[in-house]
Amino acid sequence: MSMLKNYTVPILTKQHVLYYLYVLITSFSTSVFAQNTDTNSENKQSVSQDIATGTTTYNPFKVLTYTQHTTVRNNYALGQYSIFSNAFTAEPLPNLKITVEGGPALQQSFFSPLPPNLHLYYRAELSYAITDYIQPYIYNQHLSKPLGDNPDNLRLNPFFLQSEFGTGIKTEMKTYLLETGVKTMTNPIIGQQSMQTQVFSKLSKSF
Numbered sequence: 001m002s003m004l005k006n007y008t009v010p011i012l013t014k015q016h017v018l019y020y021l022y023v024l025i026t027s028f029s030t031s032v033f034a035q036n037t038d039t040n041s042e043n044k045q046s047v048s049q050d051i052a053t054g055t056t057t058y059n060p061f062k063v064l065t066y067t068q069h070t071t072v073r074n075n076y077a078l079g080q081y082s083i084f085s086n087a088f089t090a091e092p093l094p095n096l097k098i099t100v101e102g103g104p105a106l107q108q109s110f111f112s113p114l115p116p117n118l119h120l121y122y123r124a125e126l127s128y129a130i131t132d133y134i135q136p137y138i139y140n141q142h143l144s145k146p147l148g149d150n151p152d153n154l155r156l157n158p159f160f161l162q163s164e165f166g167t168g169i170k171t172e173m174k175t176y177l178l179e180t181g182v183k184t185m186t187n188p189i190i191g192q193q194s195m196q197t198q199v200f201s202k203l204s205k206s207f
Contacts, residue, residue, distance in 0.1 A: 065089045067101075075159045081107030083121055083161070095129040105143065107160050109153075117154065120144040121161065127170070135170040145189055155187045156196050163188050168200070177204045 059065045067089065072082040087101035101123050108116035120143075127137035143163045145152045154160045168181020179202045187194035 063091050065091075077110065078159050079107065079109040079111075079154075081105060081161050085121070097125075097127045097129075099123075099125045099127070105161055107154065109160075112153070114150050115148070117146040117150050117152070118148060119146060119161065133172055135172070136168070137170060138165075138167045140165040142188070152189060155189070156185050156194065158185070158198065158200075162186075166200075178202070179204075 057065060057067050065088070067087045068085065069087075070082060070084050072080065074080045083105045084103045085101045086103050087099055089097055089099045091097055102121055105119045105121040106116045107119070108114075121141075122143075123139060123141040125137055125139040127135050129135045141162070141164050143161050156162065162185040164183050164185045166181055166183030168179055168183075171178040171180075180200070182197065182199050184195055184197040
């Protein structure tokens, strides 16, 4: 007489599958492009904590540079987000820089019981160095709605990634970076009637 045992098969939701896919893509890309030289790490601290790791730079041409890095921001007691960024920077003229970057982004509020939201992230920036320390810039940034079934409940929250555009000035002295400017956050899902403009200022330090 044989004995049959019951086994419970775990059910993977769509959010879990997307999260595991994000981890696999990030790990694979980091291992491939880490073969390029000039690898360094830097930490930046402000009211929130920014950590940039695994920075890899590849410069095949004099006017075009490819950079890959992962940025994690921890907003204490609120939540966190991480960006796996692939950036191309062109310098067609002296002191003029055009940077285009994008990649998957993961963010979560500590007050939400749901899995982290997985987004597609894109940013374009145009900057001009007036001096070695002062650099005005303009930018446009887009964040897709979550790829899973999670509600898009972090829109227009300045502590998390947003779709936005703005302008500002970067002032860099030694290991300190001060950014001031004006930005407008938008909600592309609702439309142009949902916008929020604010003045921002950020002081960070590189280690």
